[in-house]
Amino acid sequence: xxxxxxxxxxxxxxxxxxxxxxxxxxxxxxxxxxxxxxxxxxxxxxxxxxxxxxxxxxxxxxxxxxxxxxxxxxxxxxxxxxxxxxxxxxxxxxxxxxxxxxxxxxxxxxxxxxxxxxxxxxxxxxxxxxxxxxxxxxxxxxxxxxxxxxxxxxxxxxxxxxxxxxxxxxxxxxxxxxxxxxxxxxxxxxxxxxxxxxxxxxxxxxxxxxxxxxxxxxxxxxxxxxxxxxxxxxxxxxxxxxxxxxxxxxxxxxxxxxxxxxxxxxxxxxxxxxxxxxxxxxxxxxxxxxxxxxxxxxxxxxxxxxxxxxxxxxxxxxxxxxxxxxxxxxxxx
Amino acid sequence: xxxxxxxxxxxxxxxxxxxxxxxxxxxxxxxxxxxxxxxxxxxxxxxxxxxxxxxxxxxxxxxxxxxxxxxxxxxxxxxxxxxxxxxxxxxxxxxxxxxxxxxxxxxxxxxxxxxxxxxxxxxxxxxxxxxxxxxxxxxxxxxxxxxxxxxxxxxxxxxxxxxxxxxxxxxxxxxxxxxxxxxxxxxxxxxxxxxxxxxxxxxxxxxxxxxxxxxxxxxxxxxxxxxxxxxxxxxxxxxxxxxxxxxxxxxxxxxxxxxxxxxxxxxxxxxxxxxxxxxxxxxxxxxxxxxxxxxxxxxxxxxxxxxxxxxxxxxxxxxxxxxxxxxxxxxxx
DNA sequence: TTGTATGCGTTATCAG
DNA sequence: CTGATAACGCATACAA
Numbered sequence: 001x002x003x004x005x006x007x008x009x010x011x012x013x014x015x016x017x018x019x020x021x022x023x024x025x026x027x028x029x030x031x032x033x034x035x036x037x038x039x040x041x042x043x044x045x046x047x048x049x050x051x052x053x054x055x056x057x058x059x060x061x062x063x064x065x066x067x068x069x070x071x072x073x074x075x076x077x078x079x080x081x082x083x084x085x086x087x088x089x090x091x092x093x094x095x096x097x098x099x100x101x102x103x104x105x106x107x108x109x110x111x112x113x114x115x116x117x118x119x120x121x122x123x124x125x126x127x128x129x130x131x132x133x134x135x136x137x138x139x140x141x142x143x144x145x146x147x148x149x150x151x152x153x154x155x156x157x158x159x160x161x162x163x164x165x166x167x168x169x170x171x172x173x174x175x176x177x178x179x180x181x182x183x184x185x186x187x188x189x190x191x192x193x194x195x196x197x198x199x200x201x202x203x204x205x206x207x208x209x210x211x212x213x214x215x216x217x218x219x220x221x222x223x224x225x226x227x228x229x230x231x232x233x234x235x236x237x238x239x240x241x242x243x244x245x246x247x248x249x250x251x252x253x254x255x256x257x258x259x260x261x262x263x264x265x266x267x268x269x270x271x272x273x274x275x276x277x278x279x280x281x282x283x284x285x286x287x288x289x290x291x292x293x294x295x296x297x298x299x300x301x302x303x304x305x306x307x308x309x310x311x312x313x314x315x316x317x318x319x320x321x322x323x324x325x326x327x328x329x330x331x332x333x
Numbered sequence: 334x335x336x337x338x339x340x341x342x343x344x345x346x347x348x349x350x351x352x353x354x355x356x357x358x359x360x361x362x363x364x365x366x367x368x369x370x371x372x373x374x375x376x377x378x379x380x381x382x383x384x385x386x387x388x389x390x391x392x393x394x395x396x397x398x399x400x401x402x403x404x405x406x407x408x409x410x411x412x413x414x415x416x417x418x419x420x421x422x423x424x425x426x427x428x429x430x431x432x433x434x435x436x437x438x439x440x441x442x443x444x445x446x447x448x449x450x451x452x453x454x455x456x457x458x459x460x461x462x463x464x465x466x467x468x469x470x471x472x473x474x475x476x477x478x479x480x481x482x483x484x485x486x487x488x489x490x491x492x493x494x495x496x497x498x499x500x501x502x503x504x505x506x507x508x509x510x511x512x513x514x515x516x517x518x519x520x521x522x523x524x525x526x527x528x529x530x531x532x533x534x535x536x537x538x539x540x541x542x543x544x545x546x547x548x549x550x551x552x553x554x555x556x557x558x559x560x561x562x563x564x565x566x567x568x569x570x571x572x573x574x575x576x577x578x579x580x581x582x583x584x585x586x587x588x589x590x591x592x593x594x595x596x597x598x599x600x601x602x603x604x605x606x607x608x609x610x611x612x613x614x615x616x617x618x619x620x621x622x623x624x625x626x627x628x629x630x631x632x633x634x635x636x637x638x639x640x641x642x643x644x645x646x647x648x649x650x651x652x653x654x655x656x657x658x659x660x661x662x663x664x665x666x
Numbered sequence: 667t668t669g670t671a672t673g674c675g676t677t678a679t680c681a682g
Numbered sequence: 683c684t685g686a687t688a689a690c691g692c693a694t695a696c697a698a
Contacts, residue, residue, distance in 0.1 A: 001471075003675055014685045019677060027683060049446045050387050051675035055690045059383065061426075061447070069415075070408040070609070078402055082429045086436070091443055093394075094427035096415045103419070110424055113382045114394070138334075221609065250613055257614030276403070276554065280583055281590030282615040336691055347669045352693055362667060384691035388674045670697075679688080 002043045010039045022047070053115060061091040062303060063111035065104060066122045069096045071219070071247055072275045073292055074122055077144060080296020081120055088304050090117075097123055099185075099218065105130045112139055118303045120296075124148040125187040140306050142315065144299040145292075147189045154314040156299045160190045163288040163321035164197035164242070167270040170286070170323055171240045172205050175331045176268060180213030180238035182227045182248055191216065194244050194272065213238045217248055224251025232259050232267065239332040240268035246275045246287055253283070253328075264330035274324055284327035291319050335376045343372045355380065386448060394424040395636060396444035398437060399455045402429045404552070404580055405608045406625055407455055410477060413629020414453055421637050423450075430456055432518075432551065438463045445472055451636045453629075457481040458520040473639050475648065477632040478623075480522045487648040489632045493523045496621040496654035497530035497575070500603040503619070503656055504573045505538050508664045509601060513546030513571035515560045515581055524549070527577050527605065546571045550581055557584025565592050565600065572665040573601035579608045579620055586616070586661075597663035607657055617660035624652050 004018040011018070013032060021028050021036035022045075039045075053059040064081050066074040078094055085092045093116060095107040104123050108130050111119060119141035124131050131148040134141055143155040171179050181198045184191035195214070202209055212234055217223035224243060231237060232255055243249035249271030253263060261267050271278060274289035298317060306312040337351040344351070346365060354361050354369035355378075372378075386392040397414050399407040411427055418425045426449060428440040437456050441463050444452060452474035457464050464481040467474055476488040504512050514531045517524035528547070535542055545567055550556035557576060564570060565588055576582035582604030586596060594600050604611060607622035631650060639645040 001675090005675080015675090016677080016686080017684060019675095020684085023677080029683060032683080046442070046446050048387075048448060048675050049443075050383050050392065050448050051690090052677075053690095054381075054383050054387060054675080054692095055677045057690075069402070069411055070405050072403050072405065072408075075403040075405075075408055078427075079429060079431075082402075086439075091426060091428075091447060093424060094411075095424075096412060098412075109379070110382075113379050114424060115381060115383045250610075254614050277583075277610050277613075280610075280616065281587050283613065334691090337693095338691080348691090349670080349693075350668060352691095353668090356693080360667060365667080381691050384674090385693075386674095387676090387691080388693050390674075668698085670695105672693100672695085674692090675690105677689085680686090682683105682685080 001048070002045045003048070004045070006043060007036060007039050007045055010043065011035050058117050058308070059115045060089060061093060061114070061116050062118045062120065062300070063093045063095065063107070063116040064120045064122070065095045065097060065107050065111075067097050067099050068219070069094070072277065073245065073247070073273045076275070076292040077122055077296035080293040081300045084297050084300035084304065090304065101125070101128075101130070108134060112137070117307050120144055120299050120303060122146060124189075125185070126189055126192075127187070140303060142299045142303050144295050145190065149189060152314070154302060154316065156295045156302075156315065156317040156319070157190065158290040158295070158321050159318050160193035161197045163272060163290070164194040165201055166321065166323040167242050167272065167288050168198050168201040170325065170329065171242065171268060171270060172201070172207070174240075174268065174329060176240040177207055177332075178213070178238040178240070179207070179209060180231050180241040181209070181215075181244070182224060182231070182241060182252065183216045183244040184219040184248070186216045191244055198242055210236060210238075217244075219245050219248060221247050221251040221254070224248030225254045226251070228252035228255030229258065232256060232261060240270070240329070242270045244272055246271035246273045246278045246285060249285055249287070250277070250283070253285075263328050268329040268332065270329060279326070286326045286329040287324055288321045289324050290321050295319060334381070335378045336381070337378075339376060340369060340372050340378055343376065344368050391450050391641070392448045393422060394426060394447070394449050395633070396426045396428065396440070396449040396452045397455070398428045398430060398440055398452070400430050400432050401552070402427070405610065406578065406580070406606045409608070409625040410455055410629035413626040414633045417630050417633035417637065423637065434458070434461075434463070441467060445470070450640050451475075453477055453632050453636060455479060458518070459522055459525070460520070473636060475632045475636050477628050478523065482522060485647070487635060489628045489635075489648065489650040489652070490523065491623040491628070491654050492651050493526035494530045496605060496623070497527040498534055499654065499656040500575050500605065500621050501531050501534040503658065503662065504575065504601060504603060505534070505540070507573075507601065507662060509573040510540055510665075511546070511571040511573070512540070512542060513564050513574040514542070514548075514577070515557060515564070515574060515585065516547075516549045516577040517552040517581070519549045524577055531575055543569060543571075550577075552578050552581060554580050554584040554587070557581030558587045559584070561585035561588030562591065565589060565594060573603075573662070575603045577605055579604035579606045579611050579618060582618055582620070583610070583616070586618075596661050601662040601665065603662060612659070619659045619662040620657055621654045622657050623654050628652065
């Protein structure tokens, strides 16, 4: 590894001069600056960011923690985070917890020890010990898509109540009276909001749901399929299902197929997120669209904006969703 | 930030003793070790991995560069890399180049400056200057899913010739004589291999392809859709298309739908990769399956195994694909 | 078993 | 404008 010392020796100046020249300090003569840069180029010098970070107290890197990178919803968020970070010269360390709360804690610890300047979390749960303890530290962070109710933190989320209302009212307007709900994890706020709104909207329209039509899953296709199979096998099955995210809805689609139920003839189905696969011709999933990429961008913009600042304003951003009606919903019967 | 000095002061020992106790050195009395660990716990000490890496010359982090994290093919590779890295206590810095060769270079430079111990590249192209220059450095790296022909490097890839043969022969066996091909980028080896094999197999069966049926795209859904639209609008259009990856195939599916062509009645379609969405009931894409997750794992296992070693054996691993016949292929007419 | 001294590669402070 | 010196937080060779 070639260091500034090597360059210093080569050029015949001191290491400090090299450091200054390379970081574009104004108090360097044009000539020395040029000679140093030439030598650096020639020797193939690459700055050791570790050493630099150690003395500057900033690593110019942020951490991003997601529960499932193979869900394009999170991949899109990651893309948004990456775009903004890259544009600002920041690196991003992406960690995938595959839904494990232990891994989340372990990754947060790792990232903090690696001295990341800030954190974007897409893994928060209701009583998330990780989020809570993180809020006691100096490390700035922001939650995206999921919030932690009892801790005051910055966040960028979608309006889940509004989105769920759009979904359920759409089904009711089509004439459905028997509407089921397959949620995400019980400890995820958006999951609860969508479910609470589902119940509320039903009530407001004088409808009620059989308890057997309502369940939590875990936002994966496999869980959606299993839950769908259970609910759709009931003697008294719903004519419509609101799935708490698209991946779950795709699982329900699988279940419907296995049970020889046609969508939307025998079953109307609404998802949530509008991931890219939802718009495929064969899928044409009716869903509630969220500005996923934008959520990642906004979160990261805020995070970068507060770095190094002393006291800063938190960001509480709620983005509005919209309904995208495609071909998985129709009048019942 | 609490450092080993703070602990040393608290316990009344020297910083070196603290360092030793915390890294589980055997030459420390049980009692001192315990006192130090207690104090560390009490003060909320977290080791500064930057400082540690600086002196140890190893950051215990690897870099992963992918062209498109929203393609579940790469997300799956990333998952494999993450699993192995996490199990070994390594962090992984994931960078998304969105297909830009400049970004690839920029990320490689960034990662090297951040002193990653090694690199996994899923972005290699045929004459990739980044890969070539990387091979001149000390940083160990391995290519996954894509290789760079003129540089001798370790890699883990699928057998693209075998896979393409499976796909094309399947179509021929079904009775198709007019078979089109929509490839990936022209500068990606697997893309070329699949295309070359496509031509070869046709020839071996006494078939030929209209030039208008063959084109390169860029492995995205949008490009697949556009290419599909073009080819399927031809007066003399093929009865079957082999798409060089699933995402492209899904785009072709869109195009077929827009042109009111039924699959598989009017068009048979084969993809490549077997991403999770390919098996959805509404999709049921016939495709060539690759062990994606495993590729990420194997690459990372090798990478971690060579870290720190002096001279090590390269890994040239070619995994065999298999054909998964679903519902997008049928006899023509 | 513990402490002292030194260095990892860089930046910052303070003289000159 | 430039150079010596110290410091960032940690690990380790060498002494004790």
